[in-house]
Amino acid sequence: MKKDKSQYTINNLDKCLDESSKNIEQNINVPVTNRKRIVLNGEGISPGIVQGRAFVYTDILTRNLQIYSINKKNIGSEIHRIHSAMDQVFDDLNEQKHDVKDRLSDQNHANIFQAHQEILKxxxxxxxxxxxxxxDLVNAEIVVRNVFRKLSNKLRQSNDSxxxxxxxxxxxxxxRILRVLIGYESNILELLPSDSIIIAKRLLPSDTVHLKRESLKGIVVExxxxxxxxxxxxxxxxxxxxANIKEGMSQIHNGDDLILDGKNGIVIVNPTKDDKSEYEKRLKVLESRISALSVKAKEPAVTKCGQTVKLYxxxxSEDDFRIAYQNGCDGIGLFRMEQLYMSCxxxxxxEIIFRQLKETFSRVxxxxxxxxxxxxxxxxxxxYLNIKNERNPFLGVRGIRFLLKNPDILRTQINAIWRLSELYPVRLLIPMVTVLDEIRAVEDMLSECKEELSKTNGRKLSDLSLGIMIxxxxxxxxxxxxxxxVDFFSIGTNDLLQYVMAAGRENVEVTDYYEKGEEIIEEIIGDLVVKGKKENIEVNV
Structure with a gap:
């Protein structure tokens, strides 16, 4: 009976990953007293001083894939396998994009997954x-690997980092596509033990989405x-x-004690007692400095020429609000309503909007x-919204355009914000404004909702500051x-830059244009500040 080679690959991969898991569990507790002390030098990409245990990670791209020939009549079925895998990856990216927004509170990290979806299309x-x-007349796995490897090698030849x-x-x-084709869905980083320092050739977004902040102490990548x-x-x-450890990565084993010095790009493998003592002293100095800065952060921000600047x-998330308050922020300069919608x-x-924001805003x-x-x-x-796919969505129905086409969604938010205004000093910001009519439409709905709520509650509401995104x-x-x-401007530099330069920020083909636009944006900001002063309205970035 002919062997199913794809099943053979799955079984081998399962076995290999199972053995890897067992080795990690065994080696993470191996005594390190007899291991050699090694010092490796690289580039610090995120500062700090930490001690932890090595967790050596390898991924599917570093493993051998099973290769077998196909007939011309099988090409159609292999293409179908690839397209099905790409569809599943697209859906997975959508879920993970929303997940990282909730867990990391970081729009930039979530944008990576959006960019990957665009590449798939x-x-x-x-x-x-x-x-x-x-x-080539070979199986889908090999073709996917070869095509993507060729494309990525072209990019790596660039001198621009x-x-x-x-x-x-x-x-x-x-x-991601290979994992779906092979049939292996889980990621070993989900098993990351506490106090782990990941050792890897590199980490990609499909790795990082599985990481738990509470288990991770540090990262070292080749x-x-x-x-x-x-x-x-x-x-x-x-x-x-x-990052950029040129030599010695292979000498780090699972369970090795490590010290990372992120400022100087130093990794000490199997540190001595003297090493630990020295870095504990430095860590105390660093913690003391951070503590002092936390106190100073609560003081007003004043420039050298005596100008007081508000820092928002x-x-x-609730954690973001709590940390911002602890570090002396003057306020919250931007709360994105989509964060709440994406969590639903x-x-x-x-009522849901009001209750959730009431709880979150209580942190400041x-x-x-x-x-x-x-x-x-x-x-x-x-x-959960049936949003029409557009040929060029960045030039289509987004921001206030979408809300004006869906007035019930706009009204729901405005009603909740009016209610919140009785409890907190809130302001309202309109996204993606291009014409005056958009502001007028929001003003009209604000007035209508204010009047209705005042009648319902039997009390007059105070005015609400209104601003627009530039x-x-x-x-x-x-x-x-x-x-x-309006009462204030808030400049959205990312979108403004890509519209001014006609260069998408996630399009690698026009990265140079996007970066060169920064100087133009600085000029625009300067002009807007002058206009803001003239009209006596606040300008934020």
Whole structure:
């Protein structure tokens, strides 16, 4: 009977991962007294000093894949396997995108998954995979690996570290597809023991989504930079991380004691008592400095020329609000309403919005909170809303355009915000404004809701400060006119930059244009500040 080679691969992979799990459990407690002390040097990508145990991680891209020939008549079925796997990966990315927003409170990290979804939709990618099957006549797994490896190698040839680091995106998508094709769904990093320091060639988004903050002490990767996913994760978690270890990574074993010095990019493997004593002293100094800065953070922020500047926090979760308050923020400069909507399994009503935000906002008593109305469309969707797929969503129905087409969703938020205004000093922010009519429409609904609520409660409501996001060229050009209808501007630099430069921030092909636009954005900010002063309205970034 002919062997099913794909099943053979699954069994081998299962066995290999099972053995890896057993080895980790055994080695994590191995005594390290007889192991040799080693000092490795790399690049610190997230500062800090930590001690922990090595957790050596290898992934599917470093394993041998089973290869077998196919007939021309099997090409169609192999293409179907690839497309089915890509569809599943797309759905998984959608779930994980929402998950990291909740756990990390980090929009940038979540944006990575959105970018990966865009790559999966690339028609040229599908053509390359089909051509690979037709020319090589081998199984889908090998074609996926080869096509993605060729594309990522092209990116790595770039001298630009930002550009070349985008090769990791392709590697990560390749790995996700391979895991689905092979049939292995779980990730060994879900078993990460406490006080672990991950040792890996690199970490990709499909790894980081499985990590638990409470188990992770540090990260050491052979490849990486300040722009890499490992660096992004480490900074989002506030975890010490070191990259670009040129030599010696193979000398680190599961369970080895490690000291990481993130500032200087030093890894000490199997440190001596003197090492531990020295770094414990340095850690105490660092903790003392952080404690002193925490006290100073509560003082007013004053420039060298004597200008007082308000420092607001971007906050999404209750933890964010608590930490912002503890560190002396003057207020919450941006609370994104989509965070609440993404945490719900169905469209939230007014009462749900009011109760959840009432609890969250209680973490910053007396502080001003700016609430941005729901901003979906473009790169953001909601699974329970039937949002039409657009050919170019960033130039389509997003932000206030979506809300005006769905007035019930807008009204629900406004009613909840009016109720919150009786408890907290909140402000309302309109996203993605391009024309004056959009502001007028929101003003009309604010007035209607205020009047209805005042009648219901039998008491008059105070006025609510209204602001707009300046994130389109149209809003920049019409800033003078728009300023007559609002109390403050909030400049959305990311979207504004990509619209001004006509360069998507997640499109690796136009990264240079996006980065060169920063100087232009600085000029725009300066002009808006001048206009804001002239009209006596606040300008935030």
């Amino acid at each position: 690339d028609k040229q990618l599908s053509l390359d995979l089909a051509e690979g099957l037709e020319s 930002v550009f070349s680091s985008k090769a990791d995106d392709l590697d990560d998508i390749s790995r 490849e990486g930079s300040h722009h890499s996913h490992s660096a992004l994760l480490a900074r989002a978690f506030g975890i010490t991380a070191i 926090a971007n906050a999404y 399994k169905s469209l939230p009503n007014e 008593p007396g502080k001003e909170i700016t609430i941005r109305l729901l901003d979906i469309g473009g790169d953001k969707g909601l699974p 994130e389109t060229p149209a809003a920049v050009f019409k800033a003078q006119q728009l300023s007559e209808h």
